[in-house]
Amino acid sequence: MKQINLFTKTRREAPKDEVAKNAQLLIRAGFINKEIAGVYSFLPLGLRTLNKIVGIIREEMNSIGGQEVSLTALQDKSNWEKTGRWSDEAVDNWFKTKLKNGSEAGLAFTHEEPLTVLMRDHIRSFRDLPSAVYQFQTKFRNEERAKSGIMRCREFLMKDLYSFNVDEKSHAEFYEKAKQAYIRIFDRCGLGNETYVTFASGGSFSKYSHEFQTLTEAGEDTVYIDEKNKIAVNKEVLNDEVLADLGLARVTLVERKAVEVGNIFSLGTKFSDALGLNYKDTEGNAKPVIMGSYGIGPARLMGTVAEIWSDEKGLVWPESISPFAVHLIALFNESGTVRKEADELYKKLIAKNIEVLYDDRDCQAGEKFGDSDLIGIPIRYVISEKTLKDDSIEVKDRRTGKVEMVKLGSL
Amino acid sequence: MKQINLFTKTRREAPKDEVAKNAQLLIRAGFINKEIAGVYSFLPLGLRTLNKIVGIIREEMNSIGGQEVSLTALQDKSNWEKTGRWSDEAVDNWFKTKLKNGSEAGLAFTHEEPLTVLMRDHIRSFRDLPSAVYQFQTKFRNEERAKSGIMRCREFLMKDLYSFNVDEKSHAEFYEKAKQAYIRIFDRCGLGNETYVTFASGGSFSKYSHEFQTLTEAGEDTVYIDEKNKIAVNKEVLNDEVLADLGLARVTLVERKAVEVGNIFSLGTKFSDALGLNYKDTEGNAKPVIMGSYGIGPARLMGTVAEIWSDEKGLVWPESISPFAVHLIALFNESGTVRKEADELYKKLIAKNIEVLYDDRDCQAGEKFGDSDLIGIPIRYVISEKTLKDDSIEVKDRRTGKVEMVKLGSL
Numbered sequence: 056m057k058q059i060n061l062f063t064k065t066r067r068e069a070p071k072d073e074v075a076k077n078a079q080l081l082i083r084a085g086f087i088n089k090e091i092a093g094v095y096s097f098l099p100l101g102l103r104t105l106n107k108i109v110g111i112i113r114e115e116m117n118s119i120g121g122q123e124v125s126l127t128a129l130q131d132k133s134n135w136e137k138t139g140r141w142s143d144e145a146v147d148n149w150f151k152t153k154l155k156n157g158s159e160a161g162l163a164f165t166h167e168e169p170l171t172v173l174m175r176d177h178i179r180s181f182r183d184l185p186s187a188v189y190q191f192q193t194k195f196r197n198e199e200r201a202k203s204g205i206m207r208c209r210e211f212l213m214k215d216l217y218s219f220n221v222d223e224k225s226h227a228e229f230y231e232k233a234k235q236a237y238i239r240i241f242d243r244c245g246l247g248n249e250t251y252v253t254f255a256s257g258g259s260f261s262k263y264s265h266e267f268q269t270l271t272e273a274g275e276d277t278v279y280i281d282e283k284n285k286i287a288v289n290k291e292v293l294n295d296e297v298l299a300d301l302g303l304a305r306v307t308l309v310e311r312k313a314v315e316v317g318n319i320f321s322l323g324t325k326f327s328d329a330l331g332l333n334y335k336d337t338e339g340n341a342k343p344v345i346m347g348s349y350g351i352g353p354a355r356l357m358g359t360v361a362e363i364w365s366d367e368k369g370l371v372w373p374e375s376i377s378p379f380a381v382h383l384i385a386l387f388n389e390s391g392t393v394r395k396e397a398d399e400l401y402k403k404l405i406a407k408n409i410e411v412l413y414d415d416r417d418c419q420a421g422e423k424f425g426d427s428d429l430i431g432i433p434i435r436y437v438i439s440e441k442t443l444k445d446d447s448i449e450v451k452d453r454r455t456g457k458v459e460m461v462k463l464g465s466l
Numbered sequence: 467m468k469q470i471n472l473f474t475k476t477r478r479e480a481p482k483d484e485v486a487k488n489a490q491l492l493i494r495a496g497f498i499n500k501e502i503a504g505v506y507s508f509l510p511l512g513l514r515t516l517n518k519i520v521g522i523i524r525e526e527m528n529s530i531g532g533q534e535v536s537l538t539a540l541q542d543k544s545n546w547e548k549t550g551r552w553s554d555e556a557v558d559n560w561f562k563t564k565l566k567n568g569s570e571a572g573l574a575f576t577h578e579e580p581l582t583v584l585m586r587d588h589i590r591s592f593r594d595l596p597s598a599v600y601q602f603q604t605k606f607r608n609e610e611r612a613k614s615g616i617m618r619c620r621e622f623l624m625k626d627l628y629s630f631n632v633d634e635k636s637h638a639e640f641y642e643k644a645k646q647a648y649i650r651i652f653d654r655c656g657l658g659n660e661t662y663v664t665f666a667s668g669g670s671f672s673k674y675s676h677e678f679q680t681l682t683e684a685g686e687d688t689v690y691i692d693e694k695n696k697i698a699v700n701k702e703v704l705n706d707e708v709l710a711d712l713g714l715a716r717v718t719l720v721e722r723k724a725v726e727v728g729n730i731f732s733l734g735t736k737f738s739d740a741l742g743l744n745y746k747d748t749e750g751n752a753k754p755v756i757m758g759s760y761g762i763g764p765a766r767l768m769g770t771v772a773e774i775w776s777d778e779k780g781l782v783w784p785e786s787i788s789p790f791a792v793h794l795i796a797l798f799n800e801s802g803t804v805r806k807e808a809d810e811l812y813k814k815l816i817a818k819n820i821e822v823l824y825d826d827r828d829c830q831a832g833e834k835f836g837d838s839d840l841i842g843i844p845i846r847y848v849i850s851e852k853t854l855k856d857d858s859i860e861v862k863d864r865r866t867g868k869v870e871m872v873k874l875g876s877l
Contacts, residue, residue, distance in 0.1 A: 062533055062597045064588050088584050090538045091571065096584065097536040105536075122473055125508040125516075127501045128539070128604065129561075129621045150540075150563045152573070154620070155610050160502065162563065162573075173499050173507065177475050186473045193539065193604060199566050209565070210540045 056379070057401075058414045061085075063098050065426045076273060077361035078204025080370055084429045086378075093201025093209035095354070100430065103378035105212070108353040109191055111243050111375065112214050115236040119229070121189040121216055126169055128193060130161040134168040138329040148196040150209075162195035167348060170217050171326040178344060180335040181221050185229060189216035191353070205358035206273065206314055216349040221334065226345040230321060233349050237267055237317050240351065245360055245373030250316065251287035253278050254301060260323025262300075263292070267317035267351075273362045274314035281307055316356050322346040364454075370431030371454050379412040382432035386420050386439035397438045400448070400463070428453070467790070468812075469825045472496075474509050476837045487684060488769035489615025491781050495840045497789075504612025504620035506765070511841065514789035516623070519764040520602055522654050522786065523625050526647040530640070532600040532627055537580055539604060541572040545579040549740040559607040561620075573606035578759060581628050582737040589755060591746040592632050596640060600627035602764070616769035617684065617725055627760040632745065637756040641732060644760050648678055648728050651762065656771055656784030661727060662698035664689050665712060671734025673711075674703075678728035678762075684773045685725035692718055727767050733757040775865075781842030782865050790823040793843035797831050797850035808849045811859070811874070839864070 063085030073079050073089065081087045086101030097105055113123070129152075135141035141161070143149060150162040163169070170188060178184065194213045201209055216233065220226040234252065241250040246269050253266040268278045268287055277290040281303055288297060288308070298305055324343040327333065333341040357376070364371045374380065381404060385397035397415070404411045412432060414423050420439075427435055437449040447460045474496030484490050484500065492498045497512030508516055524534070540563075546552035552572070554560060561573040574580070581599060589595065605624045612620055627644065631637040645663065652661040657680050664677040679689045679698055688701040692714055699708060699719070709716055735754040738744065744752040768787070775782045785791065792815060796808035808826070815822045823843060825834050831850075838846055848860040858871045 060531065060533070062585075062588050062594070062599060064590075064594075066587075085588075088587070090580060091540060091542045091565075094538045094540045096538050096580070098584075099533045099535060102534055102536050120471070122471070122510045123513055124510060125513050127505045127507050127621050129502060129505045129606070131502045150571075152561045152563045154502075155608055160561075169501060169507070174473075176477075176499070177473050177496075179475075183473070183475075188473060195540070197566050210538050 056412055058412055059416050061099060061412070063100065065429055073204070074202050075204030075206065075358075076365070077206060077358035080361055080365055080429075081205065081358070084370055084431070086370075087205060091209070093198055093207065095205050095208065097354075100378040101357075104357055104372065104376050105353055107376040107378075108244060108356055109212075109214070112240055112351060112353060113191070115240050115243075116189045116214070116216055119187065119232045119236050120185075121187045124188055124190050126163070126166050126173075126190055126192055128162045128195060130163050130169060132159050132161060134172050134330060135161065138168055138326060140168065148198060150195045150197045163192075164194055164196045165348075165350075166190070166192070166215055167217065167322065167326045167346075168330065171330045171332050171346070174219060174344070175330070175332050178219060178332065178334050181337060184219055184221045184334060184344065185225055186219040187216060187229065188219075189214060189349075203273065203275065203358070205354045206362070207275070208354065211352055211354050214351045214353060218347040218349070219332075220345045220347075221336070221342070223345060226321065226347060230319065230347055233319055233347070234265060237319065237349070237351070241267060241269070241316060241356075243375050244356055245364060245375065246316065246356070249363060251278065251280050251285060251313070253287040253289050253313075253315075254292060254297065255289040255318070256292050258320065260325060261321035264318060264320045266315045268313035269316045269359050269363070270311050270313050271359060271362045272312050273359075274312045276313050276315055278311055278313045279308035280311055282309065283307070287313075314355070314359050314362075316359055317349075317351040319349045320347060322348055365431070368425075369429030372431045372433055374433050377432050378430075379410045379432050381409055381411040381434045381436055382427050382430065383411050383413045383436045383438070384423050384427055385413070385415060386423070386437065387417065388440045393438060393440055393443060396443055396463070400436070400438065400466075403466075467823055469823055470827050472510060472823070474511065476840055484615070485613050486615030486617065486769075487776070488617060488772035491772055491776055491840075492616065492769070495781055495842070498616060502620070504609055504618065506616050506619065508765075511789040512768075515768055515783065515787050516764055518787040518789075519655060519767055520623075520625070523651055523762060523764060524602075526651050526654075527600045527625070527627055530598065530643045530647050531596075532598045535599055535601050537574070537577050537584075537601055537603055539573045539606060541574050541580060543570050543572060545583050545741060546572065549579055549737060551579065559609060561606045561608045574603075575605055575607045576759075576761075577601070577603070577626055578628065578733065578737045578757075579741065582741045582743050582757070585630060585755070586741070586743050589630060589743065589745050592748060595630055595632045595745060595755065596636055597630040598627060598640065599630075600625060600760075614684065614686065614769070616765045617773070618686070619765065622763055622765050625762045625764060629758040629760070630743075631756045631758075632747070632753070634756060637732065637758055641730065641758055644730055644758070645676060648730065648760070648762070652678060652680070652727060652767075654786050655767055656775060656786065657727065657767070660774060662689065662691050662696060662724070664698040664700050664724075665703060665708065666700040666729070667703050669731065669733075671736060672732035675729060675731045677726045679724035680727045680770050680774070681722050681724050682770060682773045683723050684770075685723045687724050687726055689722055689724045690719035691722055693720065694718070698724075725766070725770050725773075727770055728760075728762040730760045731758060733759055776842070779836075780840030783842045783844055785844050788843050789841075790821045790843050792820055792822045792845045792847055793838050793841065794822050794824045794847045794849070795834050795838055796824070796826060797834070797848065798828065799851045804849060804851055804854060807854055807874070811847070811849060811877075814877075
């Protein structure tokens with residue numbers, strides 16, 4: 056893409072009311088726009104990164120047999136009353152609204168209820184199981200506070216997967232597959248080293264659930280990590296019994312701040328009992344389906360990457376989720392030779408399916424470099440009169456700062 | 467995809483409260499699920515078709531220079547008050563809700579206001595224009611009635627494009643480009659013959675707007691079409707002055723029912739005046755930006771295709787938006803030879819990147835053919851003991867019903 060056609064401009068300063076580093080950087084670089092506190096729009100660069108994260112998650116969900124759907128935000132209250140999750144006492148972050156006929160509707164903060172009801176039309180016997188269904192869909196949560204940028208939003212994209220199995224054993228097998236897929240996702244998005252599988256409260260149907268906690272001072276959670284075993288325990292459940300259970304020693308644990316970038320839950324028969332999702336077993340007896348739920352917020356993940364992979368100059372995207380692979384910066388000269396060579400190089404890169412942002416603007420080198428550092432594309436190509444004297448371009452790694460000259464012919 | 471892994475089941479009967487043909491067929495075939503009246507989820511087959519429509523629209527929007535973003539549903543009322551569109555008297559289909567702090571928020575039914583405000587941060591001078599920004603985003607409209615299936619929803623995906631130009635002349639040029647892109651979109655989605663560029667009310671800033679009206683008895687609009695010139699006039703604006711203006715004769719016009727599958731509007735300076743979106747011209751004077759807006763509902767388009775391209779047996783997808791290109795139906799025999807050949811053919815098709823739904827279920831031929839007719843994939847391959855005796859498969863065109871035998875080796 057030619058940068059002259061990119062409508063967003065960078066900013067020197069973040070809006071004064073924006074306290075989160077991730078949102079400050081992403082707003083300054085033109086990735087997102089704040090609409091209301093905790094409600095952010097995604098602009099072309101931000102949407103490209105978000106879509107890459109979505110693409111990685113989709114691949115991993117498909118790899119474990121997930122089938123993609125898209126459920127709705129508007130929710131009829133009747134299904135939620137059956138599970139006890141309609142009242143504002145039980146769930147304190149509903150956004151509710153009214154249809155013209157006066158009936159109440161909620162904006163889904165999760166989708167166990169509608170999906171369980173939907174599956175009643177499609178699951179009849181043990182032959183229809185196992186099944187795993189997922190979506191990328193906008194969730195609404197009426198948060199009291201929203202000061203963490205895109206790491207905690209009132210409206211946000213969520214990938215939620217739900218699993219349906221005949222028994223605890225096959226559920227446990229799928230749960231483990233999903234856990235491994237989650238580990239791969241955070242790894243592929245550049246958070247592998249900082250992200251810990253974390254034991255957390257399991258609710259009524261299993262001893263533990265698992266959170267994926269990424270270490271950062273910007274996180275709202277406190278976890279105790281065991282670096283050697285690469286596991287962690289959420290402070291909320293840490294006690295001697297849990298430590299013994301997990302074979303961990305209190306002395307090897309280190310307290311850290313972290314952000315929950317994903318979580319997986321065993322739901323047992325909580326929803327299938329309440330909403331009547333049964334299957335006929337091999338002997339024709341009706342049995343409740345065993346369920347699990349598995350969530351990741353792609354925008355929260357993006358915000359977490361922005362917190363961790365950034366420096367005083369701006370963002371530093373991992374290659375896998377950068378809006379572009381290469382930032383081509385041309386420092387034009389009066390004779391036009393640089394523009395000619397840069398245009399040609401741009402065309403060649405496009406022809407090779409390399410995603411390139413081409414800074415073809417008529418502005419000073421300093422502005423181009425500053426913007427490039429802020430936007431944070433991992434590889435920068437600089438082409439100028441000086442580099443062309445040597446038939447070369449300068450290639451700079453955004454993360455390491457390492458620079459090398461590369462002959463145009465050998466690119 | 468193996469059909470045994472597709473979690474959706476077909477149904478013989480549509481739900482009794484579903485009166486629209488498009489929704490009846492799409493629910494029976496497992497493409498969509500009704501959550502509330504006018505609120506539908508998309509299941510794997512339906513999401514595949516919806517995504518193909520989205521893909522076609524995205525290509526055409528990119529081809530006219532559109533830059534993709536994603537704005538939010540939750541809206542702060544202040545911007546809407548400035549344009550006079552917050553009150554329920556001015557706009558009667560708002561869904562509104564409340565934040566925890568008691569302040570009101572609306573769920574966007576369109577996005578002129580937030581995008582105009584956003585563009586103030588990015589448009590400074592004539593050098594930043596023209597610009598065209600689009601999104602695929604969920605709109606909420608609190609419709610009084612919702613009986614047209616996915617052709618009129620309370621929650622629906624919309625592609626909305628907004629254009630920003632320095633003057634009326636460059637706006638008119640872009641508007642014409644957008645009109646041509648729209649014509650291509652409906653053409654590519656299989657509605658070219660039935661869709662008419664239709665003159666409609668222009669509002670305060672231009673004489674006409676243009677609707678794209680597709681002829682179908684299921685439509686809610688009445689249009690007068692001139693078949694020879696392939697244009698139409700919405701009944702709402704039809705009068706002698708308009709006829710003279712457009713060079714049409716009343717006698718050549720035919721009254722038809724139609725559904726509005728798209729619309730394009732010149733907005734003039736309505737929003738830029740109200741919200742202060744100005745640019746500096748070549749002489750440094752501040753001038754309001756000239757805007758246009760351009761909408762298509764991908765799900766409404768899908769519903770319209772279902773109304774028009776269907777028969778008593780089910781759906782009949784155009785190739786471009788079918789969930790799969792080929793429906794491979796294997797009629798298994800006891801010796802297992804059919805399964806072996808079918809598995810092999812499936813693998814070959816996948817290797818050639820052909821999207822194939824492989825009916826590998828253990829059920830009767832009649833059920834497989836019935837489901838296949840209902841789902842409506844354009845090409846059906848049947849492989850059975852009988853066809854294999856001749857080293858062949860049967861190839862059937864869903865639309866024409868034409869059948870031919872094709873040697874396995876020559877596929």
